[in-house]
């Protein structure tokens with residue numbers, strides 16, 4: 001991997017009309033799951049949706065991103081916060097890692113506070129599996145409020 005990290009973002013198809021505002025803001029500010037890049041150079045080389053349940057584009061989109069030199073694929077925060085969260089999220093991570101040999105990070109921008117409140121009330125993220133999944137995008141309340 002060079003000094004410049006090339007990333008791709010795959011969003012949940014429920015939000016396919018999304019212009020990527022929160023993801024790109026978080027990328028520029030190195031917030032949420034992008035905080036791991038800190039002072040590193042990052043270039044966005046791909047952005048697409050999963051293709052709709054059950055996520056058929058997961059099988060193909062990483063290949064195109066790989067041709068563009070992608071190092072890390074981020075599964076967008078929408079997969080975590082949607083109602084319900086994507087039930088295939090860890091399968092997507094595992095297939096991209098195994099089939100394409102790429103690093104995968106679950107999450108992009110910080111979890112917005114309104115989603116945090118609702119999922120907390122629903123108990124969505126109570127399991128140890130989900131606690132681990134939300135960790136990179138959990139942030140603190142002040143940051144979450146900025147993403148409402």
Ligand code: SF4
Nearest residue numbers: 012013050053055086
């Ligand atoms: S819930 Fe999962 S499989 Fe369904 S559209 Fe969203 S990301 Fe794709």
